[in-house]
Amino acid sequence: MGRVFHRADLLRKHAEVERNYYEFLRVPAISGGMYVLPAGATDYQSPHDQDEIYYVMAGAGNIRLGTEEWQVEEGDVVFVEAGLPHKFFAIKKELVLLVIFAPAETA
Numbered sequence: 001m002g003r004v005f006h007r008a009d010l011l012r013k014h015a016e017v018e019r020n021y022y023e024f025l026r027v028p029a030i031s032g033g034m035y036v037l038p039a040g041a042t043d044y045q046s047p048h049d050q051d052e053i054y055y056v057m058a059g060a061g062n063i064r065l066g067t068e069e070w071q072v073e074e075g076d077v078v079f080v081e082a083g084l085p086h087k088f089f090a091i092k093k094e095l096v097l098l099v100i101f102a103p104a105e106t107a
Contacts, residue, residue, distance in 0.1 A: 003025075005024055005025070005032075007057070010022070010024055010034050011034070011096070014034045014036060020035055020036055020037060020041075021033055021034070021035045021099070022034045023105075026104050026105075027104065028103060028104055029102065029103055029104065030100060030101065030102045030103065030104055031100070031101045031103075031104035031105045032098065032099065032100050032101070033098075033099045033105075034057075034096065034097065034098060034099065035054070035095075035097040035099050036094065036095065036096050036097070037059075037061070037088055037091050037094065037095045037097075038091070038094050039059075039091050039092060039093055039094055040091060041088075041091055042089075043087040043088040043089060043091075044087075045086070045087065046085070047082075047083050047084055047085050047086070048080075048082060048083075048101065048105060049082055049083070049106060050082050050101040050102060050103055050104070050105055050106070051079070051080070051081055051082050051101070051102050052079070052080040052082075052099065052100065052101050052102075053077060053078065053079055053080075053099070053100040053102075054072075054077070054078040054080070054097045054098070054099055055076075055077050055097065055098040055100075056072050056073060056074055056075060056076045056077075056078075056095065056096075056097055057074065057096040057097065057098055058074050058093075058094065058095070058096040059073070059074065059091070059092075059093045059094045059095035059096055059097075060072070060073040060074070060091075060092045060093045060095070061088050061089065061090055061091035061092055061093070061095050062088065062089050062090045062091075063078055063086060063087070063088050063089070064085075064086060064087050064089060065078075065080060065084060065086050066084055066085060066086070072088075072095075
């Protein structure tokens with residue numbers, strides 16, 4: 001079975017949960033969500049047990065991957081290996097991120 005997720009619907013549902021992260025997909029092999037960080041926000045996440053991909057749907061800022069720092073903006077894709085410390089920082093314009101975990105994220 002497949003499914004289409006429309007950006008406008010995801011943004012609306014994300015706003016309804018009143019948290020930075022909204023999970024919209026979970027199956028054993030993969031999970032997906034939207035992570036939104038306003039300009040100037042602090043990213044409090046810690047390393048995950050799963051590999052992770054971020055797709056920057058909108059915005060601009062920086063990400064720290066271990067000891068390396070990168071600028072990111074709309075259209076960029078970031079891969080984060082399981083266990084790697086990472087945080088977004090110096091967020092210049094609200095970051096809207098599509099997040100994919102493989103396998104599915106565990107709490």
